[in-house]
Amino acid sequence: MSEARSNELANGGAAARERLLRAAVDVFAEKGYGQASTREICRRADVNVAAIHYYFGDKASLYKAVFDIPERLVQLPAALDDSSTSLEDGLRAWYEHVMSFTLTADDRSHIRLLFLREQVQPSGILEPNRAGILRPYHAQLVRFLMPHLGIDAVDRELHQLVFSLVGIAMVLYVERAAVRVLAPGLIDSETTIAQTVDGLVAHALALVNAERDRRQQAQS
Amino acid sequence: MSEARSNELANGGAAARERLLRAAVDVFAEKGYGQASTREICRRADVNVAAIHYYFGDKASLYKAVFDIPERLVQLPAALDDSSTSLEDGLRAWYEHVMSFTLTADDRSHIRLLFLREQVQPSGILEPNRAGILRPYHAQLVRFLMPHLGIDAVDRELHQLVFSLVGIAMVLYVERAAVRVLAPGLIDSETTIAQTVDGLVAHALALVNAERDRRQQAQS
DNA sequence: TTGCTTGATTCAAGCGCTTGCTTTAGTCTG
């Protein structure tokens, strides 16, 4: 901590450690842990190879450090935590938020790819049983839906509903290459994505409404 | 062809080439193309390292050969191509089929993981623009749904409906680690998976019915 | 049967290269 700060003051404020972290996010996201080379990370960060050892110890610890900066990077759509938001508006806000990932390739998308990769192909370095980047999104949807379903306890049906809501968008992201081949016009441009979001909202409403109906029927 | 056959006859019918292919599926699925080592593949296939060069030329060609055996491995649920199958029965057959992937780890599951990995993290070796393993599943659902929706042409709404139907199951597979952490009891055992299939069918019916209603409304 | 040839296959060895990491000698700043 204090060493790092004095370091920042020492050199031109560039903070080699910080550049190293940023480059690591990029390279790990592009190549995966195993295929990422420390030499390339250092080259992109414009530091010497010894810097990784100096600041982090080794490659695995650098990887862990990359995954230790996650929460502040995940910014959830605020509308869903406003209790006055209608069901449709909340769902639309949520899908607009997550579908923006599909097209753009900004700074944050790299870290998202990193989390997805760790999910599909665990490196074995991080402790297992971590829910990854899905947890905050899942938790927010659970919070948002409970009042709209008129329930105050989480059960497996609610969990499954939320996973389905996530799934109808996630398939478009994970399989975006296949989607573009099989159904051109779904996620090719901002315009088509806007249409697709409309479809997602309609699907989501159908799912939530069906679940609400099922619960009312089960009560009577 | 004839050389390969005489080879099979020559040795104990073990066919080193075949063992090599099988081992390659396993190792590529476990490690990914870049992290898989030809030495390990040969070790598992119980052949000499030179065998890859002898039979396939190099590592990349072995990888391509693995991806050239796909179609016969994808066995679709037959019920969906029977026009007498009801909507609910067809959907149930489909989800029972695909959800069997989530728990089991049989021979075929490795090749499925391989396709998923290639989708998320393309190796750059296969020609791009291939829809991967999703294509046959997608096509079958499109065929199955058209009569139940009363349409005879494929449009973008139908495509998106199918992707949503795929997505609500795929999220449980791709994020199965997170699902087990966030919602234990969804995909932990055959019993819970059976319950989850019930939920998937209910969700799918809600989606299809909503889409049919939308089309009827749009007509009038 | 016997010995020889041939072509297919396997084998151990090693080439050149990249990897993660370490070391040693330095430079710069306060």
Add this chain to the structure above:
DNA sequence: CAGACTAAAGCAAGCGCTTGAATCAAGCAA
């Protein structure tokens, strides 16, 4: 000068791939 940091070189290990010799069954002539 002391401590924070960097630079360059090099280590052992692993990588894909190649090589030339060894092995083996099949075909063939004497």
